[in-house]
Amino acid sequence: MAAQETVDHKYVYDFSEGNKDLKDLLGGKGANLAEMTNLGLPVPPGFTITTEACQAYLATGRQPDGLAGQIEAHLESLERAMGKRLGDPQDPLLVSVRSGAKFSMPGMMETVLNVGLNDQSVVGLSAQAGGNDRFAWDSYRRLIQMFGKTVCEVPGEEFEHALDEAKSAKGTHNDLDLDADDLRGLVDAYKKIFLKHTGREFPQQPREQLDLAIRAVFESWNAERAILYRRQERIPTDLGTAVNVVTMVFGNLGPDSGTGVAFTRDPASGAQGIYGDYLANAQGEDVVAGIRNTVPLQELEQLDKTSYDQLLGIMARLEEHYKDLCDIEFTIERGKLWMLQTRVGKRTAAAAFVIAGQLVDEGLIDLDEALHRVNGAQLAQLMFPRFQLDHDFQPVAKGIGASPGAASGTVVFTSARAVELAAEGKSVILVRRETNPDDLNGMIAAQGILTSRGGKTSHAAVVARGMGKTCVSGADAIEVNVPAKRFTVAGRTVSEGDVVSIDGTTGKVYLGEVPVMPSEVVQYFEGSLDPEHIDNALVRAVHRIMTHADGKRRLAVRTNADTGADAARARRFGAEGIGLCRTEHMFLGERRELVERLILARAPGEREAALEALLPLQRADFEEIFREMDGLPVTVRLIDPPLHEFLPPLEQLAVNVAVAQERGEDVAKEEALLAAVRRMHEENPMLGLRGVRLGLVIPGLFAMQVRAIAEAAVACARGGGVAKPEIMVPLVGAVQELETVRAEAEKIIAEVVGDSGVEVLIGTMIEVPRAALTAGQIAEAAEFFSFGTNDLTQMGWGFSRDDVEGAFFWRYLELGIFGISPFESIDRDGVGRLVRIAAEEGRAARPGLKLGVCGEHGGDPDSVHFFHEVGLDYVSCSPFRVPVARLEAGRAVVETGGSDSR
DSSP states (O other), rough: OHHHHHHHHHOOGGGGGGTTOOOOHHHHHHHHHHHHHTTOOOOEEEEEEOHHHHHHHHHHHOTTHHHHHHHHHHHHHHHHHTTTTOOOSEEEEEEEEEEEEEOTTTTTSSSEETTTTTHHHHHHHHTTTTTTTHHHHHHHHHHHHHHHHHHHOOOHHHHHHHHHHHHOOOOOOOOGGGGGGHHHHHHHHHHHHHHHHEEEOOOOEEEEHHHHHHHHHHTTTTTHHHHHHHHTTTTTTTEEEEEEEEEEOOOSTTTTTTEEEEEEOOTTTTTTEEEEEEEEEEEHHHHHHHHHHHHHHHHOOOOOOOOHHHHHHHHHHHHHHHHHHHEEEEEEEEEEEEEEEEOOOOOOHHHHHHHHHHHTTTSSOOHHHOOOOOOEEEEEEEESSSSOOOSSOOSSSOEEEOOOEEEEEEEESHHHHHHHHHHHTTOEEEESSOGGGHHHHHHHHHHEESSSSOOOHHHHHHHHHHHTOOOEEOOOEEEEEEEEEEHHHHHEETTTEEEEETTTTEEEEEOOOOOOOOOOHHHTTTTTTOTTTSSOOHHHHHHHHHHHHHOHHHHHHHHEEHHHHHHHHHHTTTTTTTEEEEEGGSSSSGGHHHHHHHHOHHHHHHHHHHHHHHHHHHHHHHHHHHHHHSSSSSEEEOOOOGGGGSOHHHHHHHEEEEHHTTOOOOOOHHHHHHHHHHHHHOOOGSSOTTTTTHHHHSSTTTHHHHHHHHHHHHHHHHTTOOOEEEETTTTSSSSHHHHHHHHHHHHHHHHHTSSSSOOOOEEEEEEEEHHHTTTHHHHHOSSSEEEOOHHHHHHTTOOOOOTIIIIIIHHHHHHOOOSOOOOSSSSSHHHHHHHHHHHHHHHHOOTOOEEOOOSSGGOOHHHHHHHHHOOOOOEEOOOOGGHHHHHHHHHHHHHHHOOOOO
């Protein structure tokens, strides 16, 4: 029965059978082709092989049972509909074979055009085209080139070299100058290249071409560049790709034909208008590859007004139907418009906010949906600085602003060099004639991408926008010489190692490093721009969406701040308190000697003197912070230093003493210090005498800090302010540790606070796995928990966070063991489960227990959603990430249907 079910499983869908909601099964391209078909738009007929077929093929290495028969049945149906047979010598049906995953992966997987052409059907194709031999042989050479490279792994540069030789022999740089005889000769040259690398003649059987092309698309899911792209974009590895078999339509039939890409709004700025590229007498691959520079879409109106008007009507209809910016690929075949693809278009961070606001104004979406369509990563991009051009900086070239931002860096000309220099910590600008999918490593490593060819829809532009990288494309005044590692522009030569700056908004290119200025979004958050009274669509959109997010979110957002200045900035950014004030940071600089004396003290008098000296300094620190956060809660973590951060390095101290002894110098003091440092030296300070352990071992240390906090709060209250201190005991692993500290703290607080009205909460940081697993016990002595997810991740995984990032994380990411570093985004299954257990058991023991998080995960967008699901009360993060956390906290409510985990 199981075998019969496998055979009967539906693996192939005609375009008329699908819709846009079947992306899991049909991939994005197939689902949208089906949707356009059902809307009655002019879509070339075809069918889609599902992602399930791909998954089965990748699991077994062969096509699943029943797939071949279903392909045959749909192919026959397609042939009947078109009145042609695949590869018929007299009147051939030709098809394209295209990948199409659930999530757009531009250029990462394979496409083969003109499948069905062979030595006989090329003649029939010419007859179909009214005797246009040039078109037929151009189509044939494209098939051999794409099939050879994609299906049989023939080096693509060999085909390119043969094409360059043909153009050179003709005395031209333009493909269009090659005539039919030139292309016929090029086909022969391509066949010889194919034979040399594969050991066989180019396949003449159309069905064999089709089957091999389908297999190649399946296998391209696991191509190195596709794997790398999925890791970069956090796309799951097990989805697989669908395969779309589509009747060929031809944009390379002459001047009344062409191909293009259109956007219903500007994907860079979000501005409404007509945006896109068109290339006459070309196939679609010519546009995205940037082989020839395109013309703006508006010029199509002069070339073919009928098709232009029809295209604008379809664009308006698709945008209204999808209720979003649409990215459209089309071909015109002798005056007939065909729609080859639509999808919700990739856009820059600025465009995402602007378009969301526009669509609300137009009544297409509501504010909840607008909030859903932007994200914290985009908001963070908008907070980066931009070029300050009030100095005498003149651009040396101007291209197309394909992906905004301001980027300066060392010029490199290869992906490998970009990766190499980036690994050394250098900022690089990758300069190419045009990029291709093999450049992905370099594009990821680079700060920005500059190309001399292509437009807003070229490979460089689309991939850069998706990654949030600055990109200028089509700067055709630049002549790039990759082998010589240089480019020339305006009579000047720029070599590898020189510095350039590129502006992805204006498209301008500058020599040297251009200074930057703060973004307008940061100025808005800091209060220097009034969104209601400036003509800035982006700032108005950010304000509107942030206001809605704040109204929706349940999670409060606090900040991690150790100084009054940090606290003040975070408050301007919308922080609702301090979730982590690290007191050990207050002991650096000039105070370091006092802490050193305290830690190394052997006699009670020495220790008390050091504590007395520290008390007024600590009190002043806390007074400043309480004043800045007037009325907002401030969680102060008692000192938690790994001791090596406050003591001289053992090895260096030993060397210094030995050298001084050799010179006969008096080193009695240094010898005593060395003995003390040896006594307290730890092999692993991160797991040693720190946190609550240090407070229990050094009498009076925590008491001094508690007194300073309480006295500062009382002083603030008596000065007319409101202080809400929360004392957090770090690194607790057993309730007895917390009970001991709490008993001493409560006595001091009662003594200091008196009748001032100040209330002080006492809680703990959950950062030791045992604390998470015994949270029910610990909650009996704690009024709040704050999850220290940095240490919880370190101890949960057994990773030293100071050492492992550079040691082996790169390999774990490469192998797919990690999709992202667990220190960057919460490990939901492991560390996240510890958080969930502690939250549930802590609240069961103490229903009013306040729960927060203060590790770096508090500002990570995905982690914020997790903390909302678990039911925490707040997240805390660095000041700069406060707006990101606010936005994501609002999105978490929208995306869970307004549910509250509490």
